[in-house]
Amino acid sequence: MLKIGNVKLKNRLVLAPMAGVTNLAFRIVARWYGAGLAFSEMVDADGMFYDIQRRKKEFATNAEDAPIACQLFGARADTLAEAAKRVVDMGADIVDMNMGCPSFKLSRKNAGAKLLSQPELVGVLVRSVVSAVDVPVTVKIRSGWDSVNAVEIARVVEAAGASAITVHARTAKMMYGGAADWEVIKRVKEEVGIPVIGNGDVASPLRAREMLDETGCDFVMIGRAALGNLFIFRDCVEFFEKGTVMVEHTKEERQRALLELWEVCKSVGDARLSDLRMHACWFSKGLTGGRRFREEVGTKKTVAELEELVVENFC
Ligand SMILES: Cc1cc2nc3c(=O)[nH]c(=O)nc-3n(C[C@H](O)[C@H](O)[C@H](O)COP(=O)(O)O)c2cc1C
The missing domain is CATH 1.10.1200 (Non-ribosomal Peptide Synthetase Peptidyl Carrier Protein; Chain A)
Incomplete structure (x- = not known):
């Protein structure tokens, strides 16, 4: 049985969080096509306290949208914990913490991938959220901020009580350039006991299979390849189960x-x-x-x- 904490998952395919894209409708349809788990767009934890209507729009969910990981970003233990409680009340099955976004909008607040340069703070934040909610808490990281330290961060995240970790195998400095280095995912998987979600450059069922095989990760997260191509989840299911390769969609x-x-x-x-x-x-x-x-x-x-x-x- 595939699980993250106590949340059961039907397969190893995960829809990535994508701001401006992975709203409720997109997630529902991704599930129809086979995604076993979906992440919300990132939600500003601090914003929970001054713009609740906007946050409700960023994280709307319903019964068809399960299991759902709601992603929060922030750099304060108290607001992250309080925001986590609120999104659980709003229906989140998993609370995910964004420690991978390289954008200045987050890093100027010391949030997102900037946290990767502060392992101690990472531990404090994860512990705070884990102790605030009863649902599994997961963390999405990059390989590092400007150099690779994913293994160190993964150890901290696991020790702080997280139930899984997603690794987008690029440093923040790389933004979306260059190739994702899956070796980093492999090293994280070798180091921690919690499930590892591999992420970065999976654009076909074959690449999804390769990521699982080469890194040993438990789940594969797909982002950009699902844009205009929600078929990718069904294609992966068919390929994993029957070896069928879908060439193109009409x-x-x-x-x-x-x-x-x-x-x-x-x-x-x-x-x-x-x-x-x-x-x-x-x-x-x-x-x-x-x-x-x-x-x-x-x-x-x-x-x-x-x-x-x-x-x-x-x-
Ligand atoms: C339009 C867009 C929005 C994104 N928004 C988020 C986000 O809100 N939170 C996050 O953790 N990652 C975000 N990402 C990063 C993706 O989740 C993923 O890590 C990245 O695209 C690499 O995976 P891929 O090669 O499968 O696209 C975003 C990516 C894109 C393209």
């Missing part, structure tokens, strides 16, 4: 998947023109006529106009 399949996602966006009350534009562009990537379609997407001024384009003239 224009019709992509159009259907886009409209399906859009219907869910509408049903959960999260259907903004900007989101439909973003998904329409991603789902058309690589298709003949995709460029012309994306240019037209940019000219549509209302959701109704854009929907009509997707239905009647998708690539």
